[in-house]
Amino acid sequence: MISSLSDNVTKLNSINRRMFIAGSLKFFIMVGIVSRLFFLQVKENKKYLTLSDKNRIREWKLAPVRGEFRDYFGSVIAGNFEAYQLHVIPEQVEDFRYVIYRLKDLLDLSDSQFKKILKKKRENKPWETLIVSDNLSWEKFSKINNHLYDLNGVKPVISISRNYPYKDNFTHVIGYVSQANERDIETTNIIKKNFVPGLKVGKIGLEKTFEEKLIGSNDIERYEVNAYGRRISQLEFQKGEKGKTLKLTIDTKVQQLSNKLLKDQAGSICVMDIYTGSIIAMHSSPSFDPNLFVFGISQDEWQMIRNDPMKPLVNKTLQGNYSPGSTIKPIVALSALENRIINPNFTVRCTGKSEMYGQTYHCWKKKGHGYMNLRNAMKQSCDTYFYEISRKLGVDKLSDTAKKFGLGKKVFGDLFEIEKNGLVPSTQWKKNALGKGWLLGETMITGIGQGYIQTTPIQLCLMTAQIANGGYKIYPKLVINEASSEKLDKYVPLYENSKNIKIIQDAMFSSTNEVMGTSYRSRIDDIKYQFAGKTGTAQVKKITEKDRELDLKTFEIPYEERDHALYVAFGPYKQPRYALSILVEHGGNGSTTAAPMAKELFKLIIDRHELRESIKNKKYMDI
Amino acid sequence: MYQHSRLNKNNLNLFQKFKNFDYILLVCILLLGFISLATMYSTDGGQILFHTKSHFIKLSVFTIMMIIFSFVNIKYWFSVGYLSYIGVAALLIWTYFFGITSSGSQRWINLYFINLQPSELMKIFIILCLAKYFHRMKLQNVNSIYTILTSLIIILLPMGLVIVQPDLGTSVLIAISGIAVLWFAGVNYKYFIYTLLGFVISLPFIIAFLKPYQKLRVLSFLNPDRDPLGAGYQIIQSKIAVGSGGIFGKGFLKGTQSYLEFLPEKHTDFIFTLFSEEFGFVGSIILLLVYAIIIYRIIAIGANSRSYFAKIFCYSFGASIFVYITINMSMVLGLLPIVGSPLPIMSYGGSSMLATMTGFGIVMSSRVHNQQSIA
Numbered sequence: 001m002i003s004s005l006s007d008n009v010t011k012l013n014s015i016n017r018r019m020f021i022a023g024s025l026k027f028f029i030m031v032g033i034v035s036r037l038f039f040l041q042v043k044e045n046k047k048y049l050t051l052s053d054k055n056r057i058r059e060w061k062l063a064p065v066r067g068e069f070r071d072y073f074g075s076v077i078a079g080n081f082e083a084y085q086l087h088v089i090p091e092q093v094e095d096f097r098y099v100i101y102r103l104k105d106l107l108d109l110s111d112s113q114f115k116k117i118l119k120k121k122r123e124n125k126p127w128e129t130l131i132v133s134d135n136l137s138w139e140k141f142s143k144i145n146n147h148l149y150d151l152n153g154v155k156p157v158i159s160i161s162r163n164y165p166y167k168d169n170f171t172h173v174i175g176y177v178s179q180a181n182e183r184d185i186e187t188t189n190i191i192k193k194n195f196v197p198g199l200k201v202g203k204i205g206l207e208k209t210f211e212e213k214l215i216g217s218n219d220i221e222r223y224e225v226n227a228y229g230r231r232i233s234q235l236e237f238q239k240g241e242k243g244k245t246l247k248l249t250i251d252t253k254v255q256q257l258s259n260k261l262l263k264d265q266a267g268s269i270c271v272m273d274i275y276t277g278s279i280i281a282m283h284s285s286p287s288f289d290p291n292l293f294v295f296g297i298s299q300d301e302w303q304m305i306r307n308d309p310m311k312p313l314v315n316k317t318l319q320g321n322y323s324p325g326s327t328i329k330p331i332v333a334l335s336a337l338e339n340r341i342i343n344p345n346f347t348v349r350c351t352g353k354s355e356m357y358g359q360t361y362h363c364w365k366k367k368g369h370g371y372m373n374l375r376n377a378m379k380q381s382c383d384t385y386f387y388e389i390s391r392k393l394g395v396d397k398l399s400d401t402a403k404k405f406g407l408g409k410k411v412f413g414d415l416f417e418i419e420k421n422g423l424v425p426s427t428q429w430k431k432n433a434l435g436k437g438w439l440l441g442e443t444m445i446t447g448i449g450q451g452y453i454q455t456t457p458i459q460l461c462l463m464t465a466q467i468a469n470g471g472y473k474i475y476p477k478l479v480i481n482e483a484s485s486e487k488l489d490k491y492v493p494l495y496e497n498s499k500n501i502k503i504i505q506d507a508m509f510s511s512t513n514e515v516m517g518t519s520y521r522s523r524i525d526d527i528k529y530q531f532a533g534k535t536g537t538a539q540v541k542k543i544t545e546k547d548r549e550l551d552l553k554t555f556e557i558p559y560e561e562r563d564h565a566l567y568v569a570f571g572p573y574k575q576p577r578y579a580l581s582i583l584v585e586h587g588g589n590g591s592t593t594a595a596p597m598a599k600e601l602f603k604l605i606i607d608r609h610e611l612r613e614s615i616k617n618k619k620y621m622d623i
Numbered sequence: 624m625y626q627h628s629r630l631n632k633n634n635l636n637l638f639q640k641f642k643n644f645d646y647i648l649l650v651c652i653l654l655l656g657f658i659s660l661a662t663m664y665s666t667d668g669g670q671i672l673f674h675t676k677s678h679f680i681k682l683s684v685f686t687i688m689m690i691i692f693s694f695v696n697i698k699y700w701f702s703v704g705y706l707s708y709i710g711v712a713a714l715l716i717w718t719y720f721f722g723i724t725s726s727g728s729q730r731w732i733n734l735y736f737i738n739l740q741p742s743e744l745m746k747i748f749i750i751l752c753l754a755k756y757f758h759r760m761k762l763q764n765v766n767s768i769y770t771i772l773t774s775l776i777i778i779l780l781p782m783g784l785v786i787v788q789p790d791l792g793t794s795v796l797i798a799i800s801g802i803a804v805l806w807f808a809g810v811n812y813k814y815f816i817y818t819l820l821g822f823v824i825s826l827p828f829i830i831a832f833l834k835p836y837q838k839l840r841v842l843s844f845l846n847p848d849r850d851p852l853g854a855g856y857q858i859i860q861s862k863i864a865v866g867s868g869g870i871f872g873k874g875f876l877k878g879t880q881s882y883l884e885f886l887p888e889k890h891t892d893f894i895f896t897l898f899s900e901e902f903g904f905v906g907s908i909i910l911l912l913v914y915a916i917i918i919y920r921i922i923a924i925g926a927n928s929r930s931y932f933a934k935i936f937c938y939s940f941g942a943s944i945f946v947y948i949t950i951n952m953s954m955v956l957g958l959l960p961i962v963g964s965p966l967p968i969m970s971y972g973g974s975s976m977l978a979t980m981t982g983f984g985i986v987m988s989s990r991v992h993n994q995q996s997i998a
Contacts, residue, residue, distance in 0.1 A: 023922070038904065049867045
């Protein structure tokens with residue numbers, strides 16, 4: 001009993017001692033846990049708070065609203081329209097199979113479209129929006145709306161998309177937009193920054209050039225999401241800004257007339273204000289409907305555009321390198337006068353052909369023009385006369401004058417990446433490019449706009465405008481609210497002696513308004529509309545002796561071998577204001593094909609002149 | 624006279640029993656129950672849904688059970704010490720053959736109205752069994768080879784049965800409960816030191832025998848960023864939740880981490896994470912304080928108990944509860960690898976609560992019958 005009692009005491013001592021040890025241990029562990037809590041919750045709180053927000057908040061960017069293009073008078077030429085779309089969130093649909101087959105019926109979806117949708121559905125998460133149709137007609141859209149009671153989970157949505165109301169009229173100026181591809185995202189920072197799936201960006205033309213201004217900024221939605229990425233609630237909506245609206249100098253009416261005049265033909269028309277350089281119209285034919293590209297063009301339509309022999313994808317105004325033909329003659333004559341090679345009374349006898357250095361150079365008129373002075377030679381476009389003066393002038397002096405007046409280099413600078421330089425040959429150029437010496441015969445054919453020389457229609461227009469405005473340098477422009485086009489050497493005189501310009505203007509006047517003039521039949525006698533011009537006929541192949549004997553009419557020659565018809569002009573003659581250049585590919589003859597178009601154009605342009613001026617005088621643009 | 628009074632103490636009437644109650648402990652347990660209900664309500668997204676309802680029912684039933692248990696004389700608890708251990712061990716064997724498999728381990732017995740997890744019960748009854756085993760033993764016999772081997776067998780048998788389920792976490796907790804009893808019974812210090820050393824040395828070999836998912840847990844504990852969306856996910860998200868709670872927390876029902884389902888297992892093992900996110904550092908300290916008071920009361924009851932059995936049970940149970948709490952918290956705070964261990968009372972789970980409440984009942988019984996000596 002006693003031993004058990006003492007044993008009990010030792011046992012109690014032992015257990016109490018051990019309790020004390022355990023208790024101390026517990027205390028230290030507790031302190032450890034509390035300090036860990038303190039570390040996480042107080043000291044590192046900020047870090048974990050950020051991590052928690054990063055967990056739960058996710059941003060969704062919405063496609064920005066693209067800026068518009070407007071013409072000079074403010075009408076929208078590339079705008080936005082409300083596209084009717086159909087979205088389905090598969091997770092919210094009770095019976096997806098039923099709904100999707102019902103939609104297939106209602107929308108007449110083709111099998112391939114249907115398969116594409118099903119494929120997209122498989123790739124998406126079930127709570128992600130599935131776009132069944134991105135651009136529904138109003139009829140189908142309302143049809144769906146009538147059947148909504150039957151289509152649980154289907155959402156009709158109105159979204160903003162690009163629209164070109166004038167269809168093919170402006171395609172070669174403003175270009176078109178389409179879905180951004182990887183290259184667009186890689187090469188353009190602003191696209192990368194604003195990218196959302198389905199974003200449409202400019203592919204060619206001004207739509208591409210001014211991407212940065214037009215694109216606008218995204219609407220941003222901030223959502224709270226759960227661990228699986230499902231949106232729980234919207235926290236914030238940040239409205240994006242619409243892209244900048246760009247106002248062009250183009251007059252839609254003139255542009256439309258250009259399109260109409262060139263209907264079913266390949267060619268180009270451009271019209272320019274000779275003082276401001278504003279482009280009134282700039283059209284390349286044939287064109288195509290840019291709306292086709294907005295939602296992705298179908299393979300068939302693409303092949304049709306691509307394989308069209310008239311090459312709608314080529315912007316002939318800027319990309320087309322053509323021999324200028326006789327439209328170069330004003331510059332040749334001007335150069336000869338400026339370099340004092342001839343005076344206006346210098347006379348050459350044209351017999352229809354002239355032998356020179358063992359070669360025969362033909363005038364277009366077989367019988368010959370007889371004795372020609374400068375004015376007559378321009379009027380009747382006598383080739384023999386220009387062979388002679390260019391021979392005297394030499395190609396290098398001619399080249400200097402031509403370049404001064406805007407040939408041989410890009411008219412719009414960096415505005416269009418597709419624009420071509422054209423080519424103004426010189427002895428130096430030939431040596432560098434072809435490694436051969438210049439031949440005198442080549443000078444002679446350059447003098448009538450054949451041979452190496454190549455110009456784009458917009459260059460011819462600029463050249464004509466700078467002759468028409470009295471010989472002063474101008475910079476053509478397309479976009480009004482772009483200050484960058486103001487250059488220092490604007491309105492710098494391009495001539496040595498202003499009298500020479502007058503002589504050329506007068507010679508061009510005679511060509512259109514006097515009997516025997518090459519474009520006499522296209523003249524307008526009314527002083528208000530009276531214009532002066534120069535025809536041109538550019539050969540596309542060398543004329544053989546046999547061809548000369550046959551002397552076929554244009555319609556008898558195969559299309560590809562017909563001459564290009566050209567015409568440059570300015571008007572009204574008394575107080576010049578506008579210049580234009582017309583090119584009809586394989587149009588045959590400048591005086592019969594191109595010049596009559598100028599008559600119609602001048603009527604419209606001059607009629608609309610006052611309206612145009614009235615807009616300019618307005619202090620505030622009402623955009 | 625002395626005999627008389629002792630006789631009186633032995634047969635207390637109901638009123639006396641109520642008088643002997645440890646009301647501080649009871650209030651703390653009820654408070655903990657209330658906190659756990661509120662937290663459970665938050666895990667249900669601020670609605671009274673399945674988990675909240677079920678937790679409430681279990682809490683009510685088991686609290687009443689605990690009060691009834693506390694009226695049971697401590698000597699009856701002493702007398703069922705071996706029997707209950709054998710009973711639970713039998714249940715574990717039953718589980719091995721006929722248990723319900725869920726998420727890869729066979730832990731539950733279907734009792735039609737409740738799915739019972741016998742391994743949780745073993746955490747308590749192993750203490751009861753060993754406490755009885757050491758109750759009458761002379762101190763010099765405690766360190767005999769025979770005693771130590773017997774007690775080791777008592778510990779290793781249920782451990783083995785639980786490991787095969789497989790449930791490493793619970794088996795470790797069972798072992799710790801058993802070792803706690805050995806500690807208080809007076810097993811020589813050197814054994815503990817040797818065991819600890821042996822454990823540390825054999826750790827690499829143990830890891831080699833771990834199942835791949837367990838190895839991943841250990842690895843991702845050592846470096847959670849190794850696989851942030853895989854094995855490290857739970858630790859990272861739990862730390863983010865706790866850390867973002869700050870001093871005062873995000874507010875009741877406003878824990879974004881749990882509300883937005885970033886937290887795994889938020890009803891059970893990670894309930895403290897949710898609580899800590901919503902109530903912050905201050906709330907966590909208060910919760911820890913409640914637990915500390917409970918443990919303190921358990922130890923105080925043990926200290927005031929007349930019988931060695933009650934003493935050893937209370938001390939061991941207190942130590943076990945402490946270990947459960949610290950292991951769970953260390954786990955969610957990224958101090959220990961993820962092992963499945965619930966937070967007593969707070970975590971959702973009937974078996975765990977049944978075991979804990981039974982333990983509280985026995986502790987309360989030792990308090991009510993603190994003058995009872997066991998022959």
